[in-house]
Amino acid sequence: MATIFTEIIKGEIPSYKVAENDRFYAFLDINPNTKGHTLVVPKKEEDKIFDLNLGEYTDLMQYAYKVAKAIEKAVPCERVGLSVIGLEVPHVHVHLIPLHSMGDANFSKSVTLSSDEFTQIAKEIARNIED
Numbered sequence: 248m249a250t251i252f253t254e255i256i257k258g259e260i261p262s263y264k265v266a267e268n269d270r271f272y273a274f275l276d277i278n279p280n281t282k283g284h285t286l287v288v289p290k291k292e293e294d295k296i297f298d299l300n301l302g303e304y305t306d307l308m309q310y311a312y313k314v315a316k317a318i319e320k321a322v323p324c325e326r327v328g329l330s331v332i333g334l335e336v337p338h339v340h341v342h343l344i345p346l347h348s349m350g351d352a353n354f355s356k357s358v359t360l361s362s363d364e365f366t367q368i369a370k371e372i373a374r375n376i377e378d
Contacts, residue, residue: 249292251336253292255272255274262274263369264369264373265314265376268310270291271289271306272287273286274286277365278357280344280353280357281322281347281358282358282368283321283324283345283372284342284344285314285318286340287314287341287343288339293339295339299339311329311343313376315343317376322345322372323345325346326346327344327345328343328351329341330354
């Protein structure tokens with residue numbers, strides 16, 4: 248059965264996409280810790296990050312790096328944090344979170360953004376993606 252992330256990648260569920268290539272998809276988290284909180288997922292369904300082979304893992308991290316650099320340019324923050332937990336959805340995903348304080352890495356809180364705010368920040372991050 249396809250995960251919710253696979254449905255997002257296929258366009259069956261709408262998302263605020265910030266980047267995509269043939270192997271990875273990056274989009275804004277709809278329950279963000281902070282403005283600009285982005286998920287980077289492989290298009291290949293895999294439950295656990297360490298079930299990826301070493302090449303897939305390395306490529307995912309390189310793609311996340313590229314997206315994180317775009318977030319740094321688009322969202323004022325002290326730094327972009329990276330977290331991999333993977334309990335919510337059985338599909339590998341990397342959280343890239345603009346951080347202002349340690350509390351921003353707390354997944355028990357979230358910020359509320361309007362659809363327009365999501366759209367604007369997705370466009371801003373996408374504009375800063377470098378090939």
